[in-house]
Amino acid sequence: MSETTSIAPKPFDWSSPEAAARRKRRYAADRRLRLYGLISILTAIGLLGILITSLVITGHTAFLQTKIAVTFTADPDDIPADNPASGDFRAVVSNSVQGLFPGIDDPAALRTASNILSNGATNIVRNYVVSHPEVIGQTFTLEIPASDPYDQLNKGVIDRDLPENRRRVSDEEIALFESLEERGLVSTPFNWGLFINADSRFPELAGLAGAVVGSFYALLVCFAISFPVGIAAAIYLEEFAPKNRWTDLIEVNINNLAAVPSIVFGLLGLAVFIQIFGLPRSAPLVGGLVLSLMTLPTIIIVTRASLKSIPPSIREAALGIGASKHEVILHHVLPLAIPGILTGTIIGLAQALGETAPLLLIGMNAFLTSPPGGIMDPATALPTQIFIWADSPERGFVSRTSAAILVLLGFLIFMNALAIFLRQRFERRW
């Protein structure tokens, strides 16, 4: 032991300036790491903030719609009383535009003026007269959506102070619009059309009804398939399956399936459901089938987790009074696991609701002006509708797209909140 004493280091002076400097450096490294962590977290949260803020800033205007109160005269010469739908509503509309701007009779200026009203004005008037035939021969006032440039102008998206050649509406057009404003004919009520109209080429008429219905049908199909199949598969794997190569293979396979890119499921849907089975393109049925394949692994995984969390005492008690293994699971374990399964299923469906790529491949990005009537009709879904609008060149679709995204995020928040509520309300700690 004499060697150890000979190589004993000479005592270190902890109070020396070098030591103090080194300590300082080491603590500075500590603080730096902490700072990097904070910066990273704040960056991530900041990016989320920017994402949401930019969507709200561009999207909030689409929840309001500029409307113009127009008085129409349902002249019996234009609209035959016995068949109002066949009437010349173009004439009715252009007459009332003339009535709006009494000073104008130059046809070119009149055409400019009539562009203030949405292109769908004739349809709106026709629908109104057909459902209220008693107005024929009288005058009536309707709130007609303003066409996109004037809508943007009214909401301040188009700056009136810019030089004329740098904005989309000319001085003359602004003057026409301002004359309407002075007479108090312009209003901006809440845009119910965003929720009750289907898609349209004209931003001021485009709505999400078709997409919401399409998404609903697709999710319904997805739920009807993935929920029972997922639970049955999970029960088998968790409770009955022997531990062997085959069940191992199924397990690995399910874990991998959960990580396959969604677009590959779209390719599968296109090649198998549409090409081989001949199911219709663009149908929510096919969309739901594809989404169910993607949701299935999620549901299997959460169901297994909630089955696992049921304590063995429950099973043993049931077995002890003579229940068969199936009875133990169907009568005791599964009912206790249902809240957890439902929570996981809702989260899986929320993921499916936001999925876009596979739906594009099976053609759920069609342009459709009416909501689907069933799971076999062509349809769009909310995320594909967002994609279609994002691709549209009209300026008004930018805010519509943001608004559609906000609606989609609203649905997702609702579903996740429901899942959290279910978990907190029904979760049992054993």
Add this chain to the structure above:
Amino acid sequence: MTGYLFLTILVLSLIAFYTGRSTASRFVAAHGSEVHSRPIYHGAFAAVWVGLPALILVILWLLFQDAIIDRLLVASFPPSLTEGASASQLSLYLSEVKNVAAGRIFAEPSPEIEAAAERYQRWQVIAHWAMTVVALAAAALALFLTRSRLAPRFRARQNFEGALDVVMIASAVAAILVTIGIIVSLTYEAIQFFRLVPPHEFFFGLNWEPQIAIRDDQVAGTGAFGAVPVFTGTLLIASIALIVAIPIGLFSAVYLVEFANDRVRKVVKPILEILAGVPTVVYGFFAVLTVAPAIREAGGLMGLSISPNSAIAAGGVMGIMLIPFISSLSDDALRAVPQSMRDGSFAMGATKAETIKRVLLPAALPGIVGGVLLAASRAIGETMIVVMAAGLTATLTANPLDGVTTVTVQIVTLLIGDTSFDNPKTLSAFALGLVLFVATLCLNVLALRIVRRYREKYE
């Protein structure tokens, strides 16, 4: 129509349940405890055997009916139509026949088509009625057979549970069938593609211009299928995404595990999870609406010309999406390092930063690498962000300010619109899909294996 059939089968199944149960109740009244199964199992046994086979029959029938009728229809075309017609021409005739049958007539159809449409309608009606009759007959037969088997000593519970087992096993196997379906369909179409375009051209060619003319009058590319620029574009965008996501995700995880208190963690973790829950189409729109213009403007200030669909905008936004993946998997990995290792390091006088750098990160490295690999697999398979924000033309470049295209973008653009399954343009999408599937599968298997092995080490 088909809905009523399902409903009828369901009603028959319910009838079977109630009659089975009441029959068994009479057994109980007559024989007491000699009856083997409880009445409800007799009912369930009858219901399963009446409902299930008929339902499966109807579903299979519906799946294959259209395909078979199509085949028959093509076979029944008179030779004047089929003579020298290509497959795409035949499918055009087929859709014309269907349009005529559905009453959507645009031009005066030829007499052959009209005759075929009439046949089509007739066959559809026949097929539908045949299906109804066969399904209901199967259900009725099952009702009769199950009734005759009910007896006091009949083991109805075992029988019913056996049927349940079959259903459960079939469900578990369905998950495998999906994988097999993916592999078979992608491989089959990819082989069709490689018959038209040799594999070496696809894997090593430097020129990608797949937009060939489907009709003669279209303006189109030359039909070059060298996928190297597509692969490099994918790798470029994925690398940019990882460069953004790895530091932010890793530092966040370190902070949350080692520095933050419980309250901060409870607030921050769910917020980071929100980033993973935002649909990718939203990120895509965000990239187009906000990020790409901002980057262009910033580049303009520095005197750089940045393409409007630059790789850096798409990759950067994809990086935001990947932050929560990296942070939550690194979080798990750091948390799994035993406390004793931290304590040992602190006992030696190491500071927190030194402990993290020298002890925790090396110990958690496999888990972190697994997380990065999973994120990489996400990045190359991600579709909507790149479809909306990245370019369409395949340029062979490593410059992040240029526009590049990716595998997923090409798949989507190739398959939107005209899709007929006999030209290399459509089929090349499946070849790309196969490459994508194999690449992500390898990354996932590798990542899961690393993560699992690592977990075992500390447990």
